[in-house]
Amino acid sequence: MKLNDRKVITYPDTSSGGFDMVAKTFRGLEYLLAGEIEAIGGENIRKGTRMVSFSGNKEVLYRANFQVRTALRILKPLFKFHAKNENELYRRAYSFDWSALFLNNNTFAIDGVLNSPYFNHSKYIALKVKDAIADQFRSKTGRRPDVDTENPDIRINLHISGDQCTLLLDSSGESLHKRGYRTESGPAPLNEVLAAGMIMLSGWDRKTTFIDPMCGSGTIPLEAAMMAHNIPPGIYRKQFAFQKWFDFDDMLFRKIYNQEYPENHISPRIAGSDKSPRSIARARANARNAFLGKKIDFRISSFEDLVPPGDRGTLVTNPPYGGRLKQVNIKTIHSVIGDTLKKNFTGYTAWILSSNTEAIKSTGLRPERKIILYNGPLECRFVKYSIYKGSKKTPPVIY
């Protein structure tokens, strides 16, 4: 069969046995990610910065994409080499047999990540490797594969650290935070992977009451409900990149997809509220997309007017911060949060994500723990408060 006879993608050595993989995540979530990878059978797990490397077979690769909540993407290293300039990079990239990986009628895309004194622009180095691949195909087959940055058949990741270059195959495609349920998002939606990580860090037992009183488009309650009901985060996705690979094992993936993920016997009370009616409409729409409409109680309410049911539970939220909000307003919001927690949330454990260390002080509560997390480029503190007995007022909205 000639190279360009079939529109399939091949790549070496995942057909049997183990191989190396890299899972990417946000800074601060590496420890959780390592635990999740171990739980799905990954081996030789090593934590790095914003990543975890591990080994496993094809089943582990599929499960890492389908089941792991704190992974942004799963990559498979292909080829490592040293290069100190663009010509070397081009030559080494040209020397790899790309026709073992895909065909000239497939589309491809390359992303570059750079941390090196030898190279300046990640876009430019990606372009160099793209040229090497296209030139090799043209010289071997007379035709070059097209680049498609939106929905390529094959995604390649180029990582350069110093003079150490690694080419990796991206098995995920779209970032795994794009679960598929969020069709509606507000002005500052929280990344789903970060939301899942925050819930895990909070130590919520998945059985007791869980609340996000500033829930926006509902990401935190939605991720909490998926965890409580043991719903794999990949269940709503239309596609993973590995499904286009030549050695894609449809039976194996169906087995993982259709497997029973045993339900938690206790269905916890999960609630989300926001003062903005538009936000609550979005949150409800997203919950319906995730078939979780009946599992989450979404309400329009200001945090100040809210009391939780019962006398214990977990509250996780990311209040507004940064952007167009003035410093004084951010401080006021945090002070209102502090007052409301003290008055109405006795017995609760509250976790607040904020990038504004000054504003955090305005809560007037003693933080029990502070964890550094990154919301995109923003360095944040995820702060824990245990709310003990205090004065209570009677607010009008009760869950």
Ligand SMILES: C[S@@+](CC[C@H](N)C(=O)[O-])C[C@H]1O[C@@H](n2cnc3c(N)ncnc32)[C@H](O)[C@@H]1O
């Ligand atoms: C950063 S956004 C939350 C984003 C959310 N986690 C998501 O994924 O879409 C902050 C939210 O707090 C809400 N908010 C601000 N002040 C509030 C208050 N006093 N009571 C309730 N909600 C409030 C805003 O309407 C906004 O939706």
